[in-house]
Amino acid sequence: MxxxxxxxxxxxxxxxxxxxRAGHEVTLxxxxxxxxxxxxxxxxxxPLPVDPRAELHSERGRRLHDARxxxxxxxxxVSMARQAAxxxxxxxxxxxxxxxxxxxxxxxxxxxxxxxxxxxxxxxGLHLQPLHPTGEFPAPILGTRPLGAVGNRLSGLAVxxxxxxxxAGSVRSLRRHGLPGAGRSRGRRARPVLHGYSELVVPRPRDxxxxxxxxxxxxxxxxxxxxxxxxxxLAAGPSPVxxxxxxxxxxxxxxxxxxxxxxxxxxxxxGVIQRGWAGLHAESEDILTVDEVPHSLLFPRTAAVVHHAxxxxxxxxxxxxxxxxxxxxxxxxxxxxxRLTALGTAPGVVxxxxxxxxxxxxxxxxATADSTHRTRARALADRLAAxxxxxxxxxxxxxxxx
Numbered sequence: 001m002x003x004x005x006x007x008x009x010x011x012x013x014x015x016x017x018x019x020x021r022a023g024h025e026v027t028l029x030x031x032x033x034x035x036x037x038x039x040x041x042x043x044x045x046x047p048l049p050v051d052p053r054a055e056l057h058s059e060r061g062r063r064l065h066d067a068r069x070x071x072x073x074x075x076x077x078v079s080m081a082r083q084a085a086x087x088x089x090x091x092x093x094x095x096x097x098x099x100x101x102x103x104x105x106x107x108x109x110x111x112x113x114x115x116x117x118x119x120x121x122x123x124x125g126l127h128l129q130p131l132h133p134t135g136e137f138p139a140p141i142l143g144t145r146p147l148g149a150v151g152n153r154l155s156g157l158a159v160x161x162x163x164x165x166x167x168a169g170s171v172r173s174l175r176r177h178g179l180p181g182a183g184r185s186r187g188r189r190a191r192p193v194l195h196g197y198s199e200l201v202v203p204r205p206r207d208x209x210x211x212x213x214x215x216x217x218x219x220x221x222x223x224x225x226x227x228x229x230x231x232x233x234l235a236a237g238p239s240p241v242x243x244x245x246x247x248x249x250x251x252x253x254x255x256x257x258x259x260x261x262x263x264x265x266x267x268x269x270x271g272v273i274q275r276g277w278a279g280l281h282a283e284s285e286d287i288l289t290v291d292e293v294p295h296s297l298l299f300p301r302t303a304a305v306v307h308h309a310x311x312x313x314x315x316x317x318x319x320x321x322x323x324x325x326x327x328x329x330x331x332x333x334x335x336x337x338x339r340l341t342a343l344g345t346a347p348g349v350v351x352x353x354x355x356x357x358x359x360x361x362x363x364x365x366x367a368t369a370d371s372t373h374r375t376r377a378r379a380l381a382d383r384l385a386a387x388x389x390x391x392x393x394x395x396x397x398x399x400x401x402x
Contacts, residue, residue: 001029001092001112002105002126003084005052005247005277007312009034010220011128011196012105016043017221018390024397029095041221046095049087053277056249085111085170093177096121101400103393106131111167113191118179122400124393125193128311129332132193132212133157134205140335192396197315198384201339213396216389217315222294230272233288234301237270240288241364242298244274245308248329250352253279260306261287263360269303269368295320304367306360308352309333314340321381323373325363327352344376 002008009030016026020042028038032047089111096102096115104112106127116123129140133156135149142155194215204214226234234240243260250256257273261282264271270286274293281289295313299305299320307313309326314336317324324346326337340346347366350359367373 001102001108003031003048003088004107006034007247007310008105008107008128010037010312011218013037013041013043013221015218015390015393017041022394027095029092038221040223048091050084055084056277081166082169085167089170089173090177093174093179101397110164111170114171114174118174123191124396125191127193127195130195130202132208133160135207136205140332144334144338194392194396196389197311198387200380200383201318213392215392216387217384218389219319222296224294226293226297227290230288230290230293239301239303240270240272241304241306242272242302243306245276245278245280245327245329246310246313247277248308250278256280256355257282259355259357259360262357263364266357266361267364269364304364309337311336318345319381319384321378323367323377325350325367327355343380345373345380347373
């Protein structure tokens with residue numbers, strides 16, 4: 001079970017497909033708009049209410065951009081998510097009745113764990129970000145400014161408390177859904193938590209307690225091929241730059257689109273722009289706008305990838321082994337952007353609030369002219385290809401079965 005944007009869902013389609021191949025029966029519970037993502041995977045789908053794209057484009061969602069700090073965005077996000085949590089609860093209870101084990105995405109942690117306790121079935125946390133407090137870095141959703149060991153840990157505790165607050169009312173309401181023993185204070189059970197990224201990207205913090213494991217990436221289930229129009233564009237000239245902001249929204253898509261087009265041309269390159277939830281768009285002989293396409297098929301054929309630094313897209317870029325220019329928008333994006341620069345696959349960061357044509361053009365020139373970024377990206381991609389993020393999840397399920 002998971003909730004949020006496409007990046008909060010897609011990795012679980014690949015994990016689910018891997019569990020199906022190993023003989024498990026898997027149901028993915030996610031927002032109804034994401035049902036096409038499991039097509040052909042063998043994973044069943046249970047639709048959840050709430051359209052996350054509509055929420056981000058609502059008046060409440062647009063106000064997220066008004067906050068200038070990670071803490072400010074977190075406050076607005078908690079307020080926005082509490083109502084969505086109430087709408088999700090009944091559907092999650094319904095699908096949980098049929099499960100032997102609940103695999104709970106990080107965004108739904110407290111609610112999923114409470115439902116598992118109510119049904120007396122085991123649960124496993126599946127996180128796409130390092131959510132548990134650590135003294136080694138601040139909570140990813142709050143930015144990257146070091147706060148010292150104590151401050152870093154306190155920031156993580158604050159984020160975990162905020163997530164608990166989102167679901168507090170929903171947990172109490174479980175009794176209304178036919179679970180009379182739910183919502184009572186029985187203490188949080190220790191449960192295994194696996195993280196769907198590689199230790200090559202974020203090493204496991206040394207101060208994490210036992211039971212928190214970094215499994216490796218869960219690559220999304222992707223089928224089909226690139227649209228013919230895109231294939232023709234790729235064949236018509238040098239490798240283009242890909243620019244996409246995924247599920248992120250922007251206050252002024254027209255301005256952002258103009259800055260991107262100008263930057264790509266100033267860098268002397270061609271571009272593929274993904275419309276995404278931001279609504280980016282441009283058309284000319286050297287620029288092509290596309291909708292959703294398989295990243296695993298397109299990214300390796302690009303000169304560089306400009307993206308919003310979401311956890312899923314960050315993983316896709318690293319898997320492709322190409323240079324990147326992160327344009328973090330909000331939430332944990334700054335954290336992943338900082339990892340890309342630390343790994344040497346990105347020359348620097350161009351935050352959305354400072355996105356101008358000259359800044360992006362310079363970053364693109366640095367990303368593509370200096371072969372060091374591509375060399376490091378390719379070497380890391382080769383190492384990631386040797387990892388198996390599904391195996392630790394299977395091992396955890398085996399332990400629970402025994």
